[in-house]
Amino acid sequence: MGDTMSSDTPHPVTRRQFASCTAAAAAGFLLTACGPRRLREVPKARLRSMLDDLEREYSKTYGKAVTVSDTPAADGVVFAYALDISRCIGCRRCVYACVDENNQSRDPQVHWIRVLSMDKERGIDFAHADAYYDAKEVPQDGHFYVPVACQQCRNPPCTKVCPVGATWAEKDGIVVIDYDWCIGCRCCMAACPYGARHFNWSDAGIPNEQVNPAMHYLGNRPRPRGVVEKCTFCIQRVRKGRYPACVEACPVGARKFGNLLDPESEIRYIIEHKRVLVLKEELNTMPKFFYFYGT
Amino acid sequence: MRRVPFVLVFIAGALASGYGAAGVRPPQEERRPAQAAPGARIQVPPPPFSDGIFPCSECHNKDMPPNRTRRELTDMHVDIVLKHDETHRWCLDCHDADNRDQLHLASGEGVPFSESYRLCGQCHGEKYRDWRAGVHGRRVGQWNGQKEYLLCAHCHNPHEPRFRALEPKPAPRRPSRSTGVRSH
Numbered sequence: 001m002g003d004t005m006s007s008d009t010p011h012p013v014t015r016r017q018f019a020s021c022t023a024a025a026a027a028g029f030l031l032t033a034c035g036p037r038r039l040r041e042v043p044k045a046r047l048r049s050m051l052d053d054l055e056r057e058y059s060k061t062y063g064k065a066v067t068v069s070d071t072p073a074a075d076g077v078v079f080a081y082a083l084d085i086s087r088c089i090g091c092r093r094c095v096y097a098c099v100d101e102n103n104q105s106r107d108p109q110v111h112w113i114r115v116l117s118m119d120k121e122r123g124i125d126f127a128h129a130d131a132y133y134d135a136k137e138v139p140q141d142g143h144f145y146v147p148v149a150c151q152q153c154r155n156p157p158c159t160k161v162c163p164v165g166a167t168w169a170e171k172d173g174i175v176v177i178d179y180d181w182c183i184g185c186r187c188c189m190a191a192c193p194y195g196a197r198h199f200n201w202s203d204a205g206i207p208n209e210q211v212n213p214a215m216h217y218l219g220n221r222p223r224p225r226g227v228v229e230k231c232t233f234c235i236q237r238v239r240k241g242r243y244p245a246c247v248e249a250c251p252v253g254a255r256k257f258g259n260l261l262d263p264e265s266e267i268r269y270i271i272e273h274k275r276v277l278v279l280k281e282e283l284n285t286m287p288k289f290f291y292f293y294g295t
Numbered sequence: 296m297r298r299v300p301f302v303l304v305f306i307a308g309a310l311a312s313g314y315g316a317a318g319v320r321p322p323q324e325e326r327r328p329a330q331a332a333p334g335a336r337i338q339v340p341p342p343p344f345s346d347g348i349f350p351c352s353e354c355h356n357k358d359m360p361p362n363r364t365r366r367e368l369t370d371m372h373v374d375i376v377l378k379h380d381e382t383h384r385w386c387l388d389c390h391d392a393d394n395r396d397q398l399h400l401a402s403g404e405g406v407p408f409s410e411s412y413r414l415c416g417q418c419h420g421e422k423y424r425d426w427r428a429g430v431h432g433r434r435v436g437q438w439n440g441q442k443e444y445l446l447c448a449h450c451h452n453p454h455e456p457r458f459r460a461l462e463p464k465p466a467p468r469r470p471s472r473s474t475g476v477r478s479h
Contacts, residue, residue, distance in 0.1 A: 077439075092464035109468050132469055137460035241437040252458065253433035253450070265438070266429040274430075294431060 038165060039178045039217065044070075051217055058215070058222065066213040068221055071239040073172035079233050080173070080260040080267045081244075082276070083147060084294040087254035090115050090138040090145030097249030098149075101234060102220040103212055105204040112198065112231040113149040113246065120144055124279070149246075150175065150196040150231035151279060151287035158188035158197060167228075173260070173288055174233050176218040184226040193280050197230045233257070260288065337427070339446050342408040349408075355395035363392060378455040389414055389453075415447045 042050065051068040058066035095113045104110040116129035120142050129146070139145065156175050159167045166181035167188060189197045203225045215221040216236035223229045234244035238257070247255045258265035267290075270276060274292040354371075355361070365385050368375070377385070391399040398406045398414050406413050416423030425431035429442065432450060436442035447453070 089458070089461060090463060091461045092466075095467075096464050111467050114467065132466045133463075134466045135463060138463045139460065238438065241439050243435065243438055248433075248435050250433065251450075251461065253431065256430060258438050262439075269428045269430055273425075273428075294425065 036180075038181045040168060047217075054217070054221065058213075062208045062211045062213070064208070064211070064213050066211075066215060069214075069216045069236055069239070071216065071236075073170050073174075073239070076259075076261055078173040078260040078288070079152070079238060080258065080288040080290065081152070081233065082256040082267055082270045082290040082292055084254040084256070085144060085146060085291050086293045086295045087252045088115075088145045088147060088250075089252055090117055090133070090140075090143070091251060093249045093251055094147060094246035094255065097245045098231070100210065101212055101237070101245035102232075103204065103206055103215070103222055104229075105200065105202075105206065105223075106210070107205040108201055110198050110200070110204075110229070112196070112229075113147050114195065115145055115147045117143050117145055124277075146279075146291065148194055148196065148279065149289075151194050151285065151289040152231075152233065154286040154288060155284060157191040157193065157283075157285060161187040161191040163187060170218070172239075174218075174235055174238075175230075176232055176235065177228060177230065178218070179221070179223050179227045179229070182227040184228065186228060188228055193283050193285065197228050199228055200225050254294075337412070337444050339409060339412075339444050340449070342411065342446055343449050344408075349396070351390075351395040361387075361392040363387060375454050378457070379453065409446075411453070412447055415453075 039047065047070055051070055054068045055066055058068070092115050095111050095115060098104070098113050099106070099111065102112065104112060114131045116126070116131050117133040117140070118124060118129050122128055124146060133140070133143075152169075152173055152175055154169075154173070156169060159169060159175060163185060164181060164183055166183070167175065167177045169175045184199070186199055189199060200223050204222050206222070211222075212220060214236055216232075216239070219232045219235035234242075234246075238244060243257050244255075247257045256266045256270060258267040260267055262268065270292050271290065274294060276290045276292045278287045278290060368386075389398050391397050391405055394405055396408075398408060398411060400406055400414060401417055412423065412426065422431050426444070426447070429444075432447075433445055434442045447456075451458070
């Protein structure tokens, strides 16, 4: 009777073998802190050791000392951004400062900021905006410019549609992506009304010498193929008190950044003293990216 | 006997509240941008002089008495094109004839070049106010700490303050059907 079973199955497994294998697998699973997790759920100590591994890996890949920071959100801080439409001249310095700072792929090209050229006659009108304007000199007559990146919504449609919970808003208001958990379904790109999310169609093409080695695990570390990425307000800089790269690159000083909860901040001054608008207000996304008229 | 626990509770409560307050309250003194009180001087980088032009008293010394008549300059400074309310203004409205190494306000008060914002602020009060708040112009530094202001003259040529047009950086590549995978 027992022989029939062994002749039917090519690799007979006894009850004892099955039990011990299962126990070993379960023990292994428990010992490695219950298998893979979203980065937001990883305990602090384990996160740091994972980031140490990443640092070693990146340092080897790019041939320079890479640091991957895990600076958390500070208490009493909600970041906000303001952009002076009356000053922006559409020179795209911000676009390329962002690419350099945030290790965006050069080929295929990924740009987190798109500068839209709009007709003064039409006002803010996305249907007739042009991101591909090419001119000898800017500003061009009859045009104004609206740079658009992630609006860091307080009511973000992108995080709601993610089927795996790989994107969320941090306590300081920055909407981030777990590049290790993203499955690349691109639902968030479809949900975003600002076209602010970008997909990595292939591995990032960045020359080693151009890689920015100061990274944050939720920010500018190199993204693998098949995940979505977007502006994080330069999380690696702003969590250390610095301004985002685009703020410092803007030659006309049109970009302003600060803490929405600090009544002395530039952002609060702008909201209280200037004419302020948000894009696609009717969608109730409640952006923390404000546009204003400084003049 | 009955007092001891009460005292203990009180001490514990005081400790806890003190600890809680210290832990929760953000370090406001450090975080606040150095707000410039009215009249206070602001830290700025050195003024952007052209090479070899300063100090002005190198040439404008005792041997060269100031000529206060408004005129077209023909011998020196001919490269300066005044396009800044030129129908009403000329050099000595801002530059001081008695102390060549400084500027002066409409009141006659002398102002060093490093505080030229006070001079500009006489006419452009609204911009001056925004600049002090960090809303007009470029600032670098820390959003929650020390910031560096730039003088008006770092971005605007005071003699010709309108911004020059710039050459834009290259446009993004268009997504194309044939190479859809390569560009997005």
